[in-house]
Amino acid sequence: MQMRDLVTQVVVERVKEYFADSPVGTSPLPAIRSPADAAALAELERRSGQTLEAGYREFLLLTDGLEGFSMLLLGCRDWEPGGMGEAAEEFRExxxxxxxxxxxxxxxxxxxxxxxxxxxxxxxxxxxxxxxAEERFWWTGEGDSFFFTGFADVLGFLTDAGSYNPKESLSS
Incomplete structure (x- = not known):
């Protein structure tokens, strides 16, 4: 599935959840951001200390992160002072x-x-x-540990947990 289609599917599912809330509007409003530019991607890659996985790079070129989800999908702008990148760094530690x-x-x-x-x-x-290891993404916390090959797999899992069977350990 193309990245654009995956992002659309994730957003559609989240919007459905948002309008299913009672009362409507009690959860954060889903938001798509404008795309990241090449300079922002280069800075993010420098900050990460590794090559950005192709699917994550493509995602950022479509939308520089997604808001209003159970997890904020971070974009380049989240690493500005005061952004959610600071919270993400705390979790990393x-x-x-x-x-x-x-x-x-x-x-x-x-x-x-x-x-x-x-x-x-x-x-x-x-x-x-x-x-x-082929896996480039690790979802962890609250006792969970899931490894994914690419960002497209992460988005698919966010939309439908049954769509992908992630490894729970890199050594398995």
Whole structure:
């Protein structure tokens, strides 16, 4: 499925949930942002310390993050001072303290947050294991640990958890 179609599907599902709320409007309004530009992507890649996965790069070229979801899908603008990137970094530090090698993340592997929930208890990281693992994304928090090959798989899972069977450990 094309990235544009995946983003559309995620937004459609979230808008349905928003209007199903009673009363309407009690949850955050879903929002699509304007696309990131090449300079912002280059800065984000520099900040992450790794090459951006192709699907995440394509996502940012469509919408520089998505708001109004259980997890904010971070874009380039979220790393500006006062942005949600700061909350994502706090969650990253918590994760690093919790021994991620227990689920197969190599010690010292770069972890860069691409999503975080409001209470900093769940997040999704771009990972670079510099090894044989094909997985580039790790969803963790609240006892969950899911690994995804690409960002398209993450979006598919957000829309329909039965659409993808993620690994729970890199070593499995």
């Amino acid at each position: 918590t994760v690093l303290d919790s021994e991620p090698e227990d689920v197969g993340v190599p010690l010292g592997a770069p972890l860069f947050p691409v999503a975080v929930n409001g209470d900093r208890s769940q997040g999704i990281f771009l990972i670079d294991t510099a090894g044989p």
